[in-house]
Amino acid sequence: MAKIKEKEKKSEEDLWLKEVHTVWGPVEADVIKSFLESSGISCLLRGKVVQSVHPFSADGLGEIKILVSKKDFALAKKLLKNK
Numbered sequence: 001m002a003k004i005k006e007k008e009k010k011s012e013e014d015l016w017l018k019e020v021h022t023v024w025g026p027v028e029a030d031v032i033k034s035f036l037e038s039s040g041i042s043c044l045l046r047g048k049v050v051q052s053v054h055p056f057s058a059d060g061l062g063e064i065k066i067l068v069s070k071k072d073f074a075l076a077k078k079l080l081k082n083k
Helices: 002-015 026-038 070-081
Strands: 017-023 043-047 064-069
Touching: 017 026, 017 070, 026 043, 026 064, 026 070, 064 070
Parallel strands: none
Antiparallel strands: 017 064, 043 064
């Protein structure tokens, strides 16, 4: 029973997300997402979608955060540094 709980804990920790990078537009975010996914790293984009109403960035309105699982963070950071 303890082994099952330990395995569940690891799986749960793998789902925790950590911000690996921030960009200022959806095009750049999609390019980075595709790059990471082609390297086997799943990621999620989180941001305020206001470009359709206001096609400019001000006070973080166009900011998009790229999130990866905690277990993939170091590799994703390294890949983005070398891109």
